[in-house]
Amino acid sequence: MRLKLSNLNIKRTLRRSRSLTLSLILLAMVLFLGAMAGFLTDKDPLKTGYSTGLTPPNSDFLMGTDQLGRDVFSWTIYGVRTALFVSVTSTTLTVATAVLVGLFAGYFGGKPDQLLMRITDFFLSIPRFILIIFAVIIFGPTLLNIILILSVFSWPSIARIVRAEVLTIKEREYVQASRVIGASNLDIMFNEVLPNVIPPMLVASALQMSDAILVEAALSFLGLGDPNIPSWGRMLAIARQAIYAGGWWTLLYPAMFITISVLAINLLADGLNDVLNPKTIR
């Protein structure tokens, strides 16, 4: 029982998977805040001096301000855009690369396949985060760099998943049938194999997105993020000191948003798996 978008019955799908429903609700809330940031606040997220110092939440500042007078609410909801931008673009790059590489390696096998496997092994054997840190230090902490570096170090493991799927699918009889009809290798790869690789890929991609958010937050926390963009990670770094002065709001809100975003995306991955894989329903 597969689902194609044209056959999608939304109510039924949502009923099937509680994870999916919940994740969509959470994501909708978060995205709404991020999208409406311009309307919800008039304060610049990174600008200091809106207040004289650490201020708890009040009618002027819904989430309070930090030690340097930055508005926590503003930074938090503009941070949604950062998190979203980084995760979506880096995941897109990652998945696109991974799918292409995995597809070619899995389908043709032989030397390209061997090469891919060795590269993947290399990337997987060294702690990824350390490599990312080094790369950011070397190339400079700008948003673009971070996105590219994230992609470069994330595609190998997904390429592996793709390759494994391709290996199975290419032996299926409908692929043989296409060969017999006379379809070219490229035709088969993209029209027969790829559509069947996508469902398992969707789940891995969703998880990749939540991973990207966490890595970006971690980098910013360490001071390796882009200083010109509002990142939740950097809020956490600031909160480290604000906490001692009793400024719980500087920690709570960014932490909450990171948690909710990552949770929502993981639930989405779960939900996608439920929906696309009928065997797990039972």
Place this chain on the structure above:
Amino acid sequence: MISVEVKNGSLLDVQNLNVTYKSTMFRVDAVKDVSITMNKGECIAIVGESGSGKSTLAMAVMKLLPPYATVTADKIMFNGVDILKVNDKELAKIRGKDVTVIFQDPISYLNPIISVGDQMIESLSSHNDKITKKEAYEQAIDLLKKVRIADPERILKMYPFQLSGGMAQRVFIAMAVSANPKLLIADEPTTALDLTIQAQILKLLNSLRKEFNLSIMLITHDLGLASYIADRIYVMFNGKVVEEDLAEGIFSQPVHPYTQMLIASSQAIYHGRTRELSKTISDMGKVEKGKKACDFADRCAKSSEACYNEPQLVKYDGTKKVRCWLVE
């Protein structure tokens, strides 16, 4: 013919069994209102095509279905034990000892990382606490010899993936008969095997039946197999029994249109005379308005207005029962 005890249903008595698979996505009534009986030493065949519910039926009898399957019945009595009321511990004792099952693809039911010998010893020990490893090994060798394996010592050392399909099925059968069961349920045991190997396994089952006075419930779509080994046959279509009778009765006088279709096709194929088959035998149903209660009506040449109501399974003639308005 094997002599059969006259007392009806002395071994297995199932009345009005229903099995429904339910999940948040769908609901399938796999078995509807099925009653079967078996006597000691008897062999029955449950014959049907894909989707008939025959495998589900066999598994349901011993409550071997997954949790999302709902099993209800008026009665399930096995050898005097009420299966519906018995607790799990008792049921586990009956399974594997009094009732054993063999499946279509034996290699996937054997543990791939344990040698055949170890698995057999494990299975033998679980039914008999007092047996020593050495005794179990000797018994395993005996059992393999009984299933006509020429060099049992070599087979015991092997791993399941090293066995051929036929070999694996023999090993499985050996394990199945090791506890001297009263009933062997065989679910499409030869479908995955070559023709010559299929014949070997068939003959083996038949001889084991005589040797151990074993009752066999054969699930199959192959009428040739059913003819060879069954005393009585139940024909299933879409979860219901549409005809039941002695084996000879089913073939010499098929009453239900589906049974007739099945036998006609089988025999036509066997004799290479499919061209003579009536055009009414088809998998393409008629496009008709309204759903008839009888599921077969869509493909039935003799369907009529009556088929909008559900026909019951009634006695036709002596040993035969049929579910069709043509009879009532």
Place this chain on the structure above:
Amino acid sequence: MNEAAIFAEDVRKYYTVRVGFRKKAEVKAVDGINLVVREGESHCIVGESGSGKTTVSKLVLGLEPPSSGTLKFFGEDLKEILVDKDKLRNFRKSVQAVFQDPYSSLNPRKTVKEILEKPFKVHHIEHTNSTIEALLQDVGMTPPQTFLDRYVHQISGGQRQRVCIARALALKPKIVTLDEPTAALDVTIKAQILNLLIDLKSKYNLTYVIISHELPLLKGIADKITVMYAGKVIEQGPAKNIFNRPHHPYTIGLLESIPPPDPKTAKEKPLPVMEGEPPSPVNPPTGCRFHTRCPFATDICRKEEPKLSEVEKEHFTACFHLRNVIQ
């Protein structure tokens, strides 16, 4: 037509597999077969697992070239076809296939329409909905319009196989290879599909190469039969001969292994059983490959390989003890 549709002479296909750490073994899947399939003929290749019949189907489809030997299609050598783009394109149009498993031979993410359009699209042939509908009509799927937008999981097994057949016919091929076309189908549907295949063959003057282990089924459709065992041809000839007067002990045993669907005969006649198992293609027995299971085997059978010799007109058997067992 003087040229055979398919001509195979001493064709072998060997595969190298890794056994263990550095050891390699050679799988002699097909070990020297001869085959002549004339245009319009229905040639069936029969065998059990390890016989090499699946490999033969791959060779006949040109999916893989033979390791050695000559394989020609309408006079053209396969080796030349595979290296020439134009020749290959024409070849693909004229040799089509129907596979065994109707469940996995159709892409689950495509509709019936998309699947049937594919051959036309690949070869840039103009087509309309009516073209597709005509194909569906041809294979008995009426009314065709209702099936166009269905997905594979929405149609039954028999209907899927019909779609596979329709797909094979789309390019108006000359040769159609069918690999166990009815093995996965229910009994009532087997007969229907068989009849359909027979009708289509005469309608379009097709040449069939049918690989099957369902011997009785072939009675209705085969003109010629090749019986394979362990990579070799052990009997070959007109279907009537093979069914009525089989010569090779294996063929005889195979025919007798099938239990008849009739309790009276089944229980009266004991089921003769051929002991033993088909040999492994990596390590076939010496001499005649069947000698390990043959009740008539003698010394010479263990040492030497029998060659195919003519026992009746166009009927060949490879056996040292040419016996004619009256059934």
